[in-house]
Amino acid sequence: MLVGVDFGPGSSFDPTLDELALLAESLGDRVVDRVTAKRRAPDPALFVGSGKADEIKQLIVLHQAHCVIFDQALGAAQQRNLERHLGVEVLDRTGLILEIFAARARSHEGKLQVELAQLRYLSTRLVRRWSHLERQRGGVGLRGGPGETQIELDRRMIDVRIKSVKERLSKVKRQRQTQRRSRERSGTFRVSLVGYTNAGKSTLFNALVKAQAYAADQLFATLDTTTRQMYLGSAGVSVSLSDTVGFIRDLPHTLVEAFQATLQEAIDADILLHVVDAASEHWREQIEEVRRVLDEIGAGDVPQVLVFNKLDAMEPSARPRALHDVLEGPSGVRTHRLHLSARTGEGLDGLRELMAALATAEDAQSFLRGDEGSHAPVLALETEASDPRQRSWDVDPASS
Numbered sequence: 001m002l003v004g005v006d007f008g009p010g011s012s013f014d015p016t017l018d019e020l021a022l023l024a025e026s027l028g029d030r031v032v033d034r035v036t037a038k039r040r041a042p043d044p045a046l047f048v049g050s051g052k053a054d055e056i057k058q059l060i061v062l063h064q065a066h067c068v069i070f071d072q073a074l075g076a077a078q079q080r081n082l083e084r085h086l087g088v089e090v091l092d093r094t095g096l097i098l099e100i101f102a103a104r105a106r107s108h109e110g111k112l113q114v115e116l117a118q119l120r121y122l123s124t125r126l127v128r129r130w131s132h133l134e135r136q137r138g139g140v141g142l143r144g145g146p147g148e149t150q151i152e153l154d155r156r157m158i159d160v161r162i163k164s165v166k167e168r169l170s171k172v173k174r175q176r177q178t179q180r181r182s183r184e185r186s187g188t189f190r191v192s193l194v195g196y197t198n199a200g201k202s203t204l205f206n207a208l209v210k211a212q213a214y215a216a217d218q219l220f221a222t223l224d225t226t227t228r229q230m231y232l233g234s235a236g237v238s239v240s241l242s243d244t245v246g247f248i249r250d251l252p253h254t255l256v257e258a259f260q261a262t263l264q265e266a267i268d269a270d271i272l273l274h275v276v277d278a279a280s281e282h283w284r285e286q287i288e289e290v291r292r293v294l295d296e297i298g299a300g301d302v303p304q305v306l307v308f309n310k311l312d313a314m315e316p317s318a319r320p321r322a323l324h325d326v327l328e329g330p331s332g333v334r335t336h337r338l339h340l341s342a343r344t345g346e347g348l349d350g351l352r353e354l355m356a357a358l359a360t361a362e363d364a365q366s367f368l369r370g371d372e373g374s375h376a377p378v379l380a381l382e383t384e385a386s387d388p389r390q391r392s393w394d395v396d397p398a399s400s
């Protein structure tokens with residue numbers, strides 16, 4: 001059973017719970033019912049009020065559900081109380097995403113990163129549970145209770161494990177740095193595909209470099225960064241192209257931290273191709289979310305090109321006039337926008353052309369900002385193009 005709670009403006013709430021359903025289904029779960037609630041603030045004990053909790057409990061019995069998944073992050077105590085109250089396993093969005101990452105991680109580095117994130121998640125939960133036990137026991141000097149020994153052991157085990165995972169990760173990180181330095185020395189222009197999960201990054205990657213990266217209609221199909229050389233015949237240059245892990249709303253912070261090494265690939269690029277699922281009705285929110293995560297990992301200033309993918313799946317009436325155009329805000333800030341289909345190949349030549357122009361330009365950033373040799377039509381916007389909050393790319397492509 002899925003549960004989402006609307007805490008009003010400023011909180012993320014999806015009344016359809018569709019994305020949460022996709023996340024659950026990608027772990028093999030079957031969704032039997034969806035419940036939404038509205039509250040001013042989370043109930044400290046049960047997150048939802050006790051009335052709502054009882055309603056959920058009745059539905060659990062009705063559907064014989066095995067698990068309840070909340071679309072928001074639950075506190076450790078709330079999760080525990082809910083499990084007690086509902087009598088089934090209770091997961092939150094963070095826990096669910098961590099499970100998906102754990103199930104998908106393939107590479108040595110990916111597995112280590114997921115383990116680190118899980119241990120961190122676990123340790124915050126356990127520490128809180130322990131302090132609660134310690135309070136109950138009441139006094140100092142009360143030593144040797146079985147609980148306490150166990151607690152100390154668990155705590156130490158998690159700490160030891162975190163330390164060893166971190167050490168192994170830093171070894172992998174050093175290897176990565178060496179590889180990166182050799183790429184830097186070769187002076188290759190670096191392009192990274194970034195974007196919301198399921199936007200089509202891997203499909204586009206495969207289409208561009210004729211690789212066989214895993215692409216699938218599931219969230220977080222890709223967890224590891226893959227890099228390939230891509231030869232751009234028209235300009236006679238090679239660029240390196242990286243496929244990266246997708247982002248999602250409320251990406252758990254422990255994961256962002258743990259995946260720093262993988263995400264470093266994105267930060268270090270000369271330009272980012274920000275792939276957008278143009279066929280999704282949520283593409284605006286998804287762009288904002290991706291920009292938020294990029295800011296968080298320090299890649300907010302890397303020049304970006306917006307690549308609207310899945311052109312073949314768009315309503316014919318929504319098709320853009322030009323496959324490549326430039327959005328210009330009132331103060332002259334420009335954003336290049338491409339429309340293409342990684343599946344059918346339409347528009348890929350335009351992307352190759354732009355990449356070739358960027359790779360051979362004196363300075364990619366000023367190329368994107370200025371008029372240097374670009375033939376794409378420029379669309380004047382009423383709001384600033386570089387400010388994601390103003391949704392400046394929100395120009396009706398058909399009318400432009």
Ligand SMILES: Nc1nc2c(ncn2[C@@H]2O[C@H](COP(=O)(O)OP(=O)(O)OP(=O)(O)O)[C@@H](O)[C@H]2O)c(=O)[nH]1
Binds near residue numbers: 223
């Ligand atoms: N109709 C259509 N579907 C596409 C296109 N590109 C990708 N897809 C589909 O979208 C789904 C996701 O594609 P992926 O390439 O795995 O997406 P991704 O961005 O790499 O996703 P993650 O690795 O999960 O972040 C797959 O089912 C693709 O077949 C396209 O141009 N048109």
Ligand SMILES: [Mg+2]
Binds near residue numbers: 201203214215222244
């Ligand atoms: Mg992928």
